[in-house]
Amino acid sequence: MTFTEPIYFLLLLLLIPYIIWYVQFRNRGKRKMEASITFSDASVYRNAPMSWRVRLIYLPMLLRCAAFVLIVMAMAHPQTHNAWDEKTVEGIDIMLAMDVSTSMLAEDLAPNRIEAAKQVAAEFVTDRPNDNIGLTIFAGEAFTQCPMTTDHASLLNLLRAVRTDIAAHGLISDGTAIGMGLANAVSRLKASKAKSRVVILLTDGSNNMGDISPMTAAQIAKSMGIRVYTIGVGTNKVARYPMPVAGGVQYVNIPVEIDTKTLRNIAAMSDGHFYRATNTKELRRIYKDIDQLEKSRLNVKKFTKRYEAYQPFALAALLMLALEVLLRLTLLRKN
Numbered sequence: 001m002t003f004t005e006p007i008y009f010l011l012l013l014l015l016i017p018y019i020i021w022y023v024q025f026r027n028r029g030k031r032k033m034e035a036s037i038t039f040s041d042a043s044v045y046r047n048a049p050m051s052w053r054v055r056l057i058y059l060p061m062l063l064r065c066a067a068f069v070l071i072v073m074a075m076a077h078p079q080t081h082n083a084w085d086e087k088t089v090e091g092i093d094i095m096l097a098m099d100v101s102t103s104m105l106a107e108d109l110a111p112n113r114i115e116a117a118k119q120v121a122a123e124f125v126t127d128r129p130n131d132n133i134g135l136t137i138f139a140g141e142a143f144t145q146c147p148m149t150t151d152h153a154s155l156l157n158l159l160r161a162v163r164t165d166i167a168a169h170g171l172i173s174d175g176t177a178i179g180m181g182l183a184n185a186v187s188r189l190k191a192s193k194a195k196s197r198v199v200i201l202l203t204d205g206s207n208n209m210g211d212i213s214p215m216t217a218a219q220i221a222k223s224m225g226i227r228v229y230t231i232g233v234g235t236n237k238v239a240r241y242p243m244p245v246a247g248g249v250q251y252v253n254i255p256v257e258i259d260t261k262t263l264r265n266i267a268a269m270s271d272g273h274f275y276r277a278t279n280t281k282e283l284r285r286i287y288k289d290i291d292q293l294e295k296s297r298l299n300v301k302k303f304t305k306r307y308e309a310y311q312p313f314a315l316a317a318l319l320m321l322a323l324e325v326l327l328r329l330t331l332l333r334k335n
Contacts, residue, residue, distance in 0.1 A: 067320035095185035099203035106239035138181030140173025177210030182217035206259030230263040
């Protein structure tokens with residue numbers, strides 16, 4: 001905590017003359033008081049115990065001084081310190097490349113492929129708090145949904161917002177551009193200085209769109225020392241798919257056409273691994289396997305936001321003054 005107006009602390013010097021005046025005023029008042037009963041010898045009362053009211057006689061003054069100190073501290077404008085805090089943590093740089101073509105609505109994974117992939121990917125991100133992780137999505141085209149970041153709350157929000165209807169509504173071309181998705185993810189990792197750089201590419205089809213072939217993108221990844229883990233998601237034969245029809249949805253069985261050969265070659269070329277996930281349980285196990293990757297040192301900067309902190313001091317001063325008034329009106333009231 002810092003005080004942006006420390007000059008107000010000079011007001012605390014006023015406590016010195018006040019305390020001196022208070023002590024002298026009380027002593028002068030005692031000398032002027034006339035005894036109600038006179039005794040020839042008061043030595044017998046010298047060792048008499050002091051009452052609790054006598055012991056608390058200075059408490060109102062102390063409460064008043066404490067309240068004044070707290071008010072001055074509030075006037076000095078206390079604030080929390082805001083700065084970029086830098087620390088070194090262990091982690092790797094990871095780009096998730098996720099297929100969002102309309103075929104990802106198939107329901108051979110519960111509740112469907114895209115939701116299962118998002119859920120398991122979110123668990124993976126949550127379990128790796130120290131990693132730089134980003135997200136690329138692709139259908140017939142590819143773009144970065146979230147650049148690499150350690151702000152995983154923002155990443156998870158963007159991951160949850162991923163939908164397949166961007167292709168269905170014509171916002172991007174439908175299809176499966178594996179090469180474009182991989183190339184986009186690789187481009188986000190090229191400036192990384194991490195010891196370990198990884199792309200996790202998930203798709204349910206075969207490359208049928210895009211200007212960059214999957215193997216060309218894999219060669220680029222290999223030249224940069226980036227490992228690619230490929231995941232083919234979907235059952236082995238046919239999948240239940242919700243086909244939009246007039247006034248509703250009709251379920252049909254569509255063939256599962258995953259180009260496992262290309263996905264396997266991409267992984268082999270880049271020293272990664274190829275996985276097949278036919279259900280959500282297998283997909284979760286795959287991400288746990290990838291979670292065993294080696295870690296490298298990263299420098300992480302975190303911004304702490306400034307906020308006003310005078311309220312506790314003002315509230316404490318108010319309580320002190322209220323307590324002083326209460327004591328004067330009750331326990332320490334003068335008759």
